Amino acid sequence: MNESVSVVPAGALVYGIQLPVQALSKLTSMPWEREAGPADLLRAAQTADAANFFYIAVCDHVAIPRDRAEAMSTTWFNPVATLGWLAGQTTRTALMTNVYVAAYRHPLDTAKAFATLDHLSGGRVILGVGVGHVEGEFDALGVSFADRGSITNSALDEIIAAWTDEFVGDVGLRPRPARRPRPPIWVGGSSKPALRRVAERADGWIPQGTPRKLMPESIAYLLAHRDEVRPGQPIDIGVITEHVYIGDPSWSVPKYALTGTPASIAMSLNEYGAMGVSHLQLRFASRSIDELCDQMTMFGDEVGPLLHRKED
Secondary structure, eight states, rough: OOOEEEEEEEETTTEEEEEESSOOOTTTGGGGGGOOOHHHHHHHHHHHTTTSEEEEEEEOSOOOOOOHHHHHOOOOOOOHHHHHHTTTTTTSSSSESSSEEEEGGGGHHHHHHHHHHHHHHTEEEEEEEEEOOOOHHHHHTTTTSTHHHHHHHHHHHHHHHHHSSSSTEEEESSOOOSEEEEEEEEEEOOOOOHHHHHHHHOOOEEEESGGGGHHHHHEEEEHHHHHSSTTTTTOOOEEEEEEEEEEEOOOOOTTTTTEEHHHHHHHHHHHHHTOOOOOOEEOOOSHHHHHHHHHHHHHIIIGGGGGOOOOO
């Protein structure tokens, strides 16, 4: 049985961020990012590192079909190259993918890339994996869109095998990951197949679009299936939050954004902790890199210390 690797301390409600600039989808990026560059990306990562963010994350697309380019853009930095660059310029924050489409690459190639990153960064990798959703991208890469779920399941098994033992069959992979017994794998998605994938194979869950009111139902489904297939194994449950803006905004922040005092924002986010969520992926409303970094620093100083979750 695949033993889970839990990395979030018991009772803690930790927080991370998907970094700006590295992906310019209109659904997830703020307008200022379109005029930003690598220096702003680095500044956000280093601000997160200094503000006690548990992880920084980048996402993954290889090539966007022309008919999706207006909404999604074609700017998606390569996740391994980006995290490798950031690893050498940060000190403690984990390096995560949100999410890496495992079906696009051979599992041994993925295992080698992230084992190397983990080795060089001193054990800071969290591999976030998803099945992918853009059919035209699968077509361009010669991968079956219909079979992406089964391909992902097999890939996860092979990645874990390669990280657990040096040799997989007749081939061996070094360098070995620094984290013992291996880096954690968090699976993204909100469908029932995704939740079953988490329960059967993963160490954590990153919902993709699950609204707050549906989280308890999804968590219950996930844990019930976990108890059937891997009873007692820990799962680090996450959530992607509403936009956050500390203070009283003088501009039109995104709909449903959490605003107000640090205490009021912490109280709202602790509702997730009461559900059993252990890691928050924060989204900040901002109009510039300066405002983003100011918000991140305030969060680390004034909101983070107020966060907690129920004990397992």
